[in-house]
Amino acid sequence: MGSEIIVIPAIFIGLPWLILHYLTRWKTAATLTTDDEKLIEDLYDLARRLEDRVITVERIVGADNPNWRALAADPLQSGLEDRNQESLRRIK
Template sequence: MDTVFVVAAIFIGLPWIILHYITRWKTAATITSDDEVLLEELYSLAKRLDERMDTVERLVASDNPDFKPARIQHDKEIDNEPLRELDRLLAERGDRK
């Protein structure tokens, strides 16, 4: 009886435990569709907030000629490159759906 239990534990129980945790590990490391939707919403919110900040900075600059914004500028090529890359990746992902 002990031999049957040991053989069952080695050939059934051990692979089951290993495969179970491999499956859990793989599903935990992926982004779900809900996460993707949330990321898209956050991205669009960030773009809207960036446009609002541009408007506020333009208004402040019109009142105060010495005003120098301390954030990323929308008209600098070096600051726009990461945003273009993100836009391109989102467009590619949208084409695949």
């Protein structure tokens, strides 16, 4: 009988109160303002323009050197970068 007095109010009062409490917290949470939406649109436009620029640069470099992707993928194999210990010792 003693535990029923605690369990019944907990189920019928405590649980709905807990659910309603977090529902109101969720509804009052910060949402995107018009300034935020404009900032997101501006950032998206900037990213799209930068992507277009990168594509243009890749097209130009590809016209000058068709094998540039292979060189960029492995600089050690291409001879553009020397990672041996002798060159590192000379730098120090």
